[in-house]
Amino acid sequence: MKNRPLLAAAAALCAVSFGLTACGGGDDPANASGEDKAAAGPVTLNYTWWGSQDRADRMTKAIAEFEAAHPDIKIKPNFTDYEGYWQKRATEAAGGGLPDVMQFDFSYLRQYADRGALLDLKEVEDGVDLSGIDDSLLPAGEIDGGTYGVPIGTNALAMYYNPDLVTQLGVEPPKEGLTWDEYNAWIKEASAKGGGNVWGAGDYTGVLWLFDMKLRQEGKKLLDEDGKLAIEKSDLKEWLASTDELRQSGAIVPADRITQISPMSAMGAKLTATEMSWDNFLAGYLKDSGAAKIEMLAPPTTDGEKGLFVKPSMLYAIGANTEHPEAAAEFVDFMTNDPEVGEIFGTSRGVPASKAQRDAVAAEGPDAQVLEYEKAIAEDLDESPAPLPAGFGTLEKELLRLSEEINYGRMSVDQAVEEWFTEAEAALEQ
Amino acid sequence: MSTATSTATAAPLTDQRRPTPPAPRRQDGARARSLMVHALSLVILAVVLYPLLWMVMSSLKPTNQIIGDPSLLPTEASLDNYRTALAGIGGISAWTFARNSLFLAVVSVIGTVLSSAVTAYAFARIEFAGRKLWFALMIGTLLLPFHVLIIPQYIVFNKLGLINTFVPLLIGKFLAAEAFFIFLMVQFMRNLPRELDEAARIDGCGHVRIFISIMLPLMRPAIITTSIFAFIWSWNDFLGPLLYLNDPEKYPLPLALRLFVDQTSVSDYGAMIAMSVLALVPVMLFFFLFQRYLVDGVATQGLKG
Amino acid sequence: MSTLQAQPLRAEASAPAPVDYRRARRAETRSGYFFLAPWLIGFLLLTAGPMLASLYLAFTDYNLFRDPKWIGLENFEKLFNDSRYLQSVKVTLIYVLVGTPVKLAAALAVALLLNSGRKAQGFYRSAFYAPSLIGASVSIAIVWKALFSDGGIVDLGMTGMGFQPGGWVGDPDKTMPMMILLATWQFGAPMVIFLAGLKQVPRELYEAASVDGAGALRRFWSITVPMLSPVIFFNLLLETINAFQVFASAFIISGGAGGPAGSTLFYTLYLYIRGFGDARMGYASAMAWVLAVVIGLITWVMFRTSKGWVHYSGETK
Structure with missing residues (x-):
């Protein structure tokens, strides 16, 4: 609380100065951009993940599926490699500007949830359908009674x-x-x-x-x-x-x-x-x-x-700052449960967590190989972290x-x- | 700093290239020396321009021939990379990034020119209490590393909910935050004859009138130099947008380029290079059109590129 | 610093009648602050205020999500035990102490070269200046990385000359030379300033020295350098401060991490990583203040020592 007055004073002065520049001319930068977004039309969601080119190719297909099924929602995709991913998210979280939907890692979930940067999915009505997900997996996304992440797959x-x-x-x-x-x-x-x-x-x-x-x-x-x-x-x-x-x-x-x-x-x-x-x-x-x-x-x-x-290979999380929680939940639900998305990704996001997607994974090629591998090691597994x-x-x-x-x-x-x-x-x- | 002052006072912006009388030709040695100078200059020119040439040539090659191919000339030139680059990234067209860059640069120019000119007028033409102190402080900010400012500035803009808007990137321009430009304009104004505004004062004109109808028109060269630099600095700025913008839809070109680096450096090197070229086009265009203003601005004021 | 102060205005001589003098002065001050207002507001809000705020934050533990907690000197103590911080200091100092002189030497050499020729000087001057305009851009960082990577033109060239193959980008011993070359490539801006300075040197001095039998080297040391010393000083100051602030190229070339093995972990980059990547704003503020103090000291030392070697000719006051 110590430096509140200082910041408040600076903030107030800043606000005054904005007023001044706004009077100064028609070029007020504040409303130069961003405002047009509020205009009617489809909702746009920012969506980001980390991964290789292979994942990007599959993602493009999955997003196309989603947009075809939901013409009122548009997805703006964005991806980086794993390390750069977290540096970027950290900066965004500091500014309260996380993307609407994010691929999340088990290792970082608590940090962001603790700071209030993620949306509690329980607060979204008709949100993500978690019924198809194995009960033993769900706790991975739960922190202090809230659901901040949806596990979408497992890996070993x-x-x-x-x-x-x-x-x-x-x-x-x-x-x-x-x-x-x-x-x-x-x-x-x-x-x-x-x-x-x-x-x-x-x-x-x-x-x-x-x-x-x-x-x-x-x-x-x-x-x-x-x-x-x-x-x-x-x-x-x-x-x-x-x-x-x-x-x-x-x-x-x-x-x-x-x-x-x-x-x-x-x-x-x-x-x-x-x-x-x-x-x-x-x-x-x-x-x-x-x-x-x-x-x-x-x-x-x-x-x-x-x-x-x-362990959960990855989760989906929604930024607490999202303006479209319903649409974001809709997208997460689709990516988690839709069988066609399951088919597109196969086991590349881990063995799918939801039953519908698991059943949709082709029993041939590399996916079969991964399933085979997990089956082979299944008998002798240590407890999940x-x-x-x-x-x-x-x-x-x-x-x-x-x-x-x-x-x-x-x-x-x-x-x-x-x-x-x-x-x-x-x-x-x- | 004082040299900048002295060179500036000695030679105002535009007459930097005073015609020097040609050195009398003395002996054959002079010709040989001149040839040497030319040869050396050409070698340096080749080294200096190589990276640029490489960039342009590589942008015409297919991705797999860019690295590891010592030849500059593409075996078969194609504009495919540019097509991919213009299509943009993450569903956002390259034109959106270019538009953002342009908007930021143009507003920066307007803000910088207005605020710097007004401030410079105060320093150069009005005798007011505290002037020397403020002027010294203004010069002091030239030497201040920006690091000390970015964190608290970020915190304040964050508390004001202005992250992910253009405001943090532009507000400083309207408040004459770049002391270089004030300095440049002060120097310029000091070289304008005082008789003009003194006459106007006797006629009863106030400072506002003098500034608008006498000073501004006379300051054209200084305003042009300031505009060009303000434009280019804004166009090339990376750290500011990196800190303040989250939404790719708002990214200017340098950040869009970073997206390219992150996402396609493995798969589509060619498009990345093509995008790099496109991002430099306006700067190079300015360079070719206004190189005299640019170079003379540097010569007189020590402005960095 | 004396020359940096505002010069007195000659206007007072023609001020109106003495009776109104005070009132006129007050009116002048009012107008002065009216015109100064934008800058003054900006100075207080965007420079002075933030400086004080960051001084306070330097003594706190602050991560943006909780209120700052006063921890005294702890941040500073940690800094000097943080091996990555020390690495960033080392990287930055090498860059400043080696890169700046190399760049200025190149600038001066080329300026002398151009000054000795007459024809096409304007053309070369402009062409050499171009890299200074774009050198700090992301585009050039991308190009630089490509030129110095495995199989890039530098690798091919060096291998051709019998050196061990391998790109510079991945070798922590070679990333610094690579960054210094990038800085040196932008020699144009100081070169243009040197050229302007060289034009001010009276030719008669050289002619007189030649008559006295002084060789080229002698003429350089006893005429060019002293006559040019104010310009050298100015360039040195400017380039030193600029070198401390390099960011975009290091960020792009190392993918934002300062690698390989911390060899491009410039001060600014580490400050960014700590402040914005780890949200350790207090720690980063401490870093910022250490740098500000160091730059302040360097500037002060430069001004102090400059009295000994910088010669101002009569016309500069």
Whole structure:
């Protein structure tokens, strides 16, 4: 409350000055734009997501479907890569100007909901039909009794390999159930044969969720029930140091190559024969790399423990500032439940959360492959992560950044561990 | 700063290129030297213009031939990239972005010229209490990094609900926030003969009359220089729109270009380059039409591009 | 700073009768403030007010969603333990301390070159100036990134000359040279100012020196540099302040993140990331004030030391 008077005074003076300029001439900038929007006509919704070109292509089709079914609503689409996405949303949220409808991530939902930036979907009458969504998934979008996100799919971690590249390298493909040491040895062998053009893998230790999986394999947890860090510095150090030898021997893709292909993944750019990430990435990998087929198997294990789990792949959220909550809910409902949208996306947004869309997924090609994979791992699943605390997104982002610093040789593992803990603790406190 | 003052006083805006008497030709060495100068200048010219040439040429090539192709000339030139670029992005046509840029630039010019001229008149022609103090403060803002201002300004505009409007981008122009232009106009006015307005004062004219009917018409060159720079600065501005505009429908060209970078840098490099070219067209047009005003403005006032 | 002050007006001499003097003065002051009003309002609301506000915020924890909380010097303490902040200081200082002299040296060299020729000087002057107009634009940042990426023309050229292949964009050791080259490419604006300054140097000085047998280098150091020193000082001041504020090109080239490995994490960019990306407005305000103080100090030092090396000829007061 301390600086309220100051701001209020400044605000009042500002308002006066606007009055002055408005008197000054007909060019008052205030009503130069934006006003024409209120004119009658179709409602326009701003809609934004992160993702690859593949997702953008599918989105275009889905939006066309929606607009055909709802001629009174027009969608203005917009997308970026994952990292830029959150920087942009943060700025918009600060100004109270989030897009009407957003693709959201589990890691960021609480942060935005806590700040009142998202609309409680319960407040929208005849809003989104959640009846088709698995009951176990719905809590992912609920925060303090409100529904701020609609989970639209689930995903699990997987290891991918590009069989063409593997053959070209002249190595055996990685095997199901291999240990981390075996995987690292495989990377080394593959990279040695790649001759500086193709590598076995990138440095996977920068991905927080893979670290989480590794912890689960060891019977540990990243966060405790209060959303605080539940690991020791030594845990992170061990994880980041596990690829030290690969880094030093040049067995993983050099950081500068990764930078230059960004926002594409190393696998999409055919720089690596394997990559570990979410199982809904298959479609994007296929599109980016142009490969005819990409295989999936379970990531490496520790003493036979897989540590795999299923989590919501993404959610839909509506900005609290939207002028058209009904239309926005209508759109979210369509994207979540419409079978044709389900068919368009297949498993590329994760295995669909709503039954109608799940049933619409074609039982062939890459989608069948993803369904098959989830079925294969289903028997031995760890529990799904509890709703993530505000600031979790920063934990992910910082680990990735510090990993880049390590790979550029700008930072030691010890420094990176120290810095990650400092940033993580500050972020979780916010 | 004082040099700007001195050069300006020595040579008002337009007569910068005083004819210098041709140096008497002395020996053959002079000719050889002149040839050397030309050759070197041409080399520098090539380096300076290369990026621009590359940009224009690349915009005519298909996407997959832009990077990794050392040749400047496209094997088969095509305007496809421009077609894609003009179609816009995210369902918004490139013309919308261009219109936003144009609107912002034109209103900026009007605001800047009016407010700077009025302020400059106060500093140059009216003897009022506190003038020296305010003038010193005005000059001080030239040296002030904008960083100190963006956060509180953002907070205030945010509280006023003006985020995602053009107001934060334009209000400063109507309040003479750019000290460079005031300075330029003050310098110019000081070089205008005082007898004119003194005569008018004796005839009983007030400052408003003198300003409007005597000063403004005489200030044409300074106003043109100010207008061109105000236009180009507004046209190229990136940080302001980045902070204040959320809705792509309101984006000016630099932000639209960033959308292109985010969304199509992998898939449609060519269209991105074509869009870059289009975004520079008005600036280059201004450059070709008004280069004398621009360059002389820089020479006399140290205005940055 | 003396020359920056408003010069006294000669108008008073012809002011009307002495009886009315006071009233006339008051009327003048009224008119003065009437004309000054737009600027004054802008100055108070858009400059002075925000400056004070951000000074206050620098001592608070503020994220726009909660009211600011007074935390004393904590932000400043954190700053100097924040390795990314220190990185941004380092990046910016290198850019300013290396980039500015390089750019000015290029500008001066080309100005001397053009000044020695007569024909077509106007053409070259204009052409060389063009990059200064567009250098800070997003378009040029995009082009620059392309020229310096893997397989771009710089990579091809360097590989052709026997250097190790690889684009500069992904190599943290080469992004700074790349950014400095981008700044240097815009040498036109200071060059034009140098040229204007060179025109003021009386030719007789050179002729006299030549007669005395001074070589070209000697003439440069003992005539050109001293005579040009006010212009050099002006350019140095202007370009230093500009260099501190580089933003759009770094933002576009690094995708807004200051990478790779923090090598393009310019001060402005980090301030943007902290203030607007993480909504840590208090922290970012502290950053802003540290910078303002540093720029203030640099300016002060430059003005102080300038007395020693900047020579004003008689006509400048």
